[in-house]
Amino acid sequence: MHQASMSIPEYTAPATLDDALGIKKERGAEARVIAGGTDLILRMRDKVFSPSVLIDLRRLSLDGIALSDNELRLGAFVSLSQVLESADIERLFPALPAGCREFAGPPIRNRGTLGGNIVNASPAADLVPPLIAYDASIVLSSSDGERVLQLMAFFVGPGQSVMEPDEILTEIRLPLMPASSAATFIKLGQRRSMAISQVNLTTRLSVDESSMVSEARIVLGSVAPVPMRAVAAEEFLLGKELSEKLLNRAAKKARDEVTPISDVRASLSYRLEMVEVLVRRALLATWDELRGSAPDG
Amino acid sequence: MGEMNIEFNVNGKQVRVSAEPNKTLLYVLRGNLGLTGTKDGCSSGDCGACVVMLDGRPVNSCMVLGPQVEGSSVVTIEGLASNGELHPLQRTFGETWAFQCGFCTPGMLVSCYALLELNDHPSREEILTAIAGNFCRCTGYQAVIKAVEQAAAELRAAKGGAGND
Ligand SMILES: Cc1cc2nc3c(=O)[nH]c(=O)nc-3n(C[C@H](O)[C@H](O)[C@H](O)COP(=O)(O)OP(=O)(O)OC[C@H]3O[C@@H](n4cnc5c(N)ncnc54)[C@H](O)[C@@H]3O)c2cc1C
Numbered sequence: 001m002h003q004a005s006m007s008i009p010e011y012t013a014p015a016t017l018d019d020a021l022g023i024k025k026e027r028g029a030e031a032r033v034i035a036g037g038t039d040l041i042l043r044m045r046d047k048v049f050s051p052s053v054l055i056d057l058r059r060l061s062l063d064g065i066a067l068s069d070n071e072l073r074l075g076a077f078v079s080l081s082q083v084l085e086s087a088d089i090e091r092l093f094p095a096l097p098a099g100c101r102e103f104a105g106p107p108i109r110n111r112g113t114l115g116g117n118i119v120n121a122s123p124a125a126d127l128v129p130p131l132i133a134y135d136a137s138i139v140l141s142s143s144d145g146e147r148v149l150q151l152m153a154f155f156v157g158p159g160q161s162v163m164e165p166d167e168i169l170t171e172i173r174l175p176l177m178p179a180s181s182a183a184t185f186i187k188l189g190q191r192r193s194m195a196i197s198q199v200n201l202t203t204r205l206s207v208d209e210s211s212m213v214s215e216a217r218i219v220l221g222s223v224a225p226v227p228m229r230a231v232a233a234e235e236f237l238l239g240k241e242l243s244e245k246l247l248n249r250a251a252k253k254a255r256d257e258v259t260p261i262s263d264v265r266a267s268l269s270y271r272l273e274m275v276e277v278l279v280r281r282a283l284l285a286t287w288d289e290l291r292g293s294a295p296d297g
Numbered sequence: 298m299g300e301m302n303i304e305f306n307v308n309g310k311q312v313r314v315s316a317e318p319n320k321t322l323l324y325v326l327r328g329n330l331g332l333t334g335t336k337d338g339c340s341s342g343d344c345g346a347c348v349v350m351l352d353g354r355p356v357n358s359c360m361v362l363g364p365q366v367e368g369s370s371v372v373t374i375e376g377l378a379s380n381g382e383l384h385p386l387q388r389t390f391g392e393t394w395a396f397q398c399g400f401c402t403p404g405m406l407v408s409c410y411a412l413l414e415l416n417d418h419p420s421r422e423e424i425l426t427a428i429a430g431n432f433c434r435c436t437g438y439q440a441v442i443k444a445v446e447q448a449a450a451e452l453r454a455a456k457g458g459a460g461n462d
């Protein structure tokens with residue numbers, strides 16, 4: 001067992017968010033939040049992180065799921081299993097549970113949280129592409145107040161984000177989608193379960209009354225240091241009528257936009273090829289979904 | 298930091314242990330409480346040999362710190378039998394040869410137990426999903442699926458439920 005190799009000088013489970021933020025204010029980056037711990041524990045063992053104090057937020061009830069007229073609010077501590085069990089999420093944001101289903105196995109999904117998946121800032125994080133495709137924003141709290149920012153603007157590099165040392169991620173907000181909107185999540189790994197993504201992506205399309213594309217999101221993970229949107233391909237789709245040819249061309253454009261990394265999980269050329277194939281596959285599936293849900297079939 | 302007191306419930310009994318906060322639940326169970334049925338295969342969340350129930354859900358005990366379970370309820374492989382009787386799963390695992398070396402078995406059984414607690418008529422697909430985090434190097438999983446199906450049928454029959462399909 002390699003249990004002894006991690007050092008945790010101090011451990012605290014504050015009773016209020018104010019207490020937790022107070023510790024963050026005082027100790028900054030020395031103090032680290034532990035959510036599910038499914039990533040943090042490994043990193044502490046590897047000495048990537050050696051926090052002087054761990055702040056366990058389990059007493060703060062940050063695991064609520066609340067639907068209002070215009071948005072869905074998810075506490076940062078909502079677990080992947082909770083996402084899978086929510087009928088509201090399945091109905092309104094199905095690409096998010098789709099990402100959870102291909103994520104490790106039930107024991108990790110019971111512990112791992114949405115907030116942990118975001119704050120990790122791993123380029124391969126599976127829930128980040130669907131959240132970005134749904135235009136998620138996040139709430140960062142500190143003892144000076146809170147700020148809300150687009151999730152897309154959170155990431156700076158692998159493991160790096162704009163979160164300040166005194167901040168805690170408290171909430172994720174998803175605006176409700178227009179009526180004619182559909183999204184698709186696809187993950188490519190070396191096997192079906194328990195694999196880290198080689199490429200993961202989410203596409204989302206909305207159409208207006210005259211069936212023209214009014215919104216397009218093509219969000220790719222694992223192909224760059226941060227999650228990316230294939231912006232040129234998205235713009236190319238806007239205002240056009242969906243067809244197989246159009247979506248093929250969009251997928252080619254997405255391929256031209258990425259300069260993937262080469263690593264142990266996949267080579268650069270393989271990833272490039274896969275980006276085009278998977279974006280095409282995801283866009284076609286999204287279009288299918290849109291037609292399936294349209295009143296006139 | 299020195300040791301912390303952690304109070305929680307294990308297999309129906311309230312316990313109190315003293316452990317440093319860097320000790321995992323797996324370590325606390327095996328080291329402090331002598332419950333060595335739960336195994337350490339990888340210490341990294343990958344293999345599932347350490348799976349236990351935490352507040353009604355299966356988790357990897359190697360990926361939980363001791364202090365995180367303060368006030369919680371844990372069920373380990375030692376807690377599946379009741380009144381000296383094996384849980385049906387424990388019996389059907391034997392009957393169908395769902396293990397050879399047995400190292401994955403405690404975690405595998407707990408994952409299957411968690412499934413049957415929620416669903417006593419799981420499909421093949423649901424069984425595979427439930428054990429997606431449990432690696433077995435010996436059996437090829439087919440016998441495990443059979444054992445779960447058989448135990449599920451027994452549980453349904455015991456409840457006087459319909460059918461023995
Ligand atoms: C076997 C295994 C398989 C995995 N498979 C996948 C997979 O398929 N896809 C995938 O994307 N990931 C995977 N992961 C990685 C990990 O499980 C996920 O990223 C998970 O969502 C992390 O959540 P957590 O609650 O466990 O985070 P933790 O480990 O508790 O925290 C992660 C980081 O975020 C910080 N943090 C957490 N919450 C907050 C907050 N609210 N405010 C501020 N900081 C915070 C912590 O300080 C830490 O640095 C896997 C991990 C394991 C061990």
Ligand code: FES
Pocket residue numbers: 336337338339340341342343344345346347348357358359360
């Ligand atoms: S020992 Fe915990 S998953 Fe392998």
Ligand code: FES
Pocket residue numbers: 395396397398399400401402432433434435436
């Ligand atoms: S019985 Fe040997 S690993 Fe499963």
